[in-house]
Amino acid sequence: MNILVVEDEPKLADVLRTYLEAAGYAVRWVDNGLEVMDVVAQWAPDLVLLDLMLPGRDGLDVCRDIRARTRIPVIMVTARTEEIDRLLGLELGADDYICKPYSPREVVARVRAVLRRFETVPPTAQLEAAGLLVQADAWQARLDGVVLDLTPVEFRLLALLASQPGRIFTRDQVLDGLYDDHRIVTDRTVDSHVKNLRRKLAEVRPGDDLIRSVYGVGYRLDLPADAS
Structure with missing residues (x-):
C-alpha cells in the first residue's frame, strides 16, 4: 500500500520512510504543503501522514482540501498538543493524530490500525431504513438519495448507529466500534465526530435531529417511520 509522508524535517521523514518501507509500504515524501494535492491526484496514496506545521501551506488547510x-485516510502529526488543535484536526476529517516527539514504531502501528479500520467491512453489508442507505462494501451512505460525504470514522459511526435504529449505544460501545486499538480518546473527540455527522445529515434533511444524545448514557439514531 502507498503512504504519502508530508514532513518538512528531512531527518524525521527519512526515519519514517525507513520504518514504513521495512513494514512493507511504498513511501513518497513531500516537504511542503503546496505539493500535496498534486501528489495525491497523481499517485493516489492509500494513506497520508500529514505534519501540521508546513512551509507553503498549513497542514490543516491541506487536510481540509x-x-x-x-476519502483517503489522514493521520495528523503535530507538536502542538493543545486539545483544540487535536479536535480541529479531527473536525476537518483527520482519522487520527500523533504528537511529537513520537516513536517511529508507534507511527507504523497507527498507520496499520487506521488502514485496518478503513478496510474492515461491518458485518452487515447493507442497511436500509427510512430513507437511509448504508452500503458497507462500497463505503457509501445515502440519505434520501443524496450521497453523504463522510470521513471513514463518520461512516463507521453511522453504520454502527444504523445497525440498530432506536437503540442507545453507550460511549464505550461507540469507542469500541470506531477504534479497535484501545487508544485513549476523550469524550470531546467522540462528541466532535457525532457533531460532524449530525451536521452532514441535517444538510440533507433540515429540521430532523436524526442522532439523539441521551444525557449520561450515549447516542441513538432516530429514523421516523414516515421518512421513506
Whole structure:
C-alpha cells in the first residue's frame, strides 16, 4: 500500500520512510504543503501522514482540501498538543493524530490500525431504513438519495448507529466500534465526530435531529417511520 509522508524535517521523514518501507509500504515524501494535492491526484496514496506545521501551506488547510476531494485516510502529526488543535484536526476529517516527539514504531502501528479500520467491512453489508442507505462494501451512505460525504470514522459511526435504529449505544460501545486499538480518546473527540455527522445529515434533511444524545448514557439514531 502507498503512504504519502508530508514532513518538512528531512531527518524525521527519512526515519519514517525507513520504518514504513521495512513494514512493507511504498513511501513518497513531500516537504511542503503546496505539493500535496498534486501528489495525491497523481499517485493516489492509500494513506497520508500529514505534519501540521508546513512551509507553503498549513497542514490543516491541506487536510481540509484532501477531505473535500477524497476519502483517503489522514493521520495528523503535530507538536502542538493543545486539545483544540487535536479536535480541529479531527473536525476537518483527520482519522487520527500523533504528537511529537513520537516513536517511529508507534507511527507504523497507527498507520496499520487506521488502514485496518478503513478496510474492515461491518458485518452487515447493507442497511436500509427510512430513507437511509448504508452500503458497507462500497463505503457509501445515502440519505434520501443524496450521497453523504463522510470521513471513514463518520461512516463507521453511522453504520454502527444504523445497525440498530432506536437503540442507545453507550460511549464505550461507540469507542469500541470506531477504534479497535484501545487508544485513549476523550469524550470531546467522540462528541466532535457525532457533531460532524449530525451536521452532514441535517444538510440533507433540515429540521430532523436524526442522532439523539441521551444525557449520561450515549447516542441513538432516530429514523421516523414516515421518512421513506
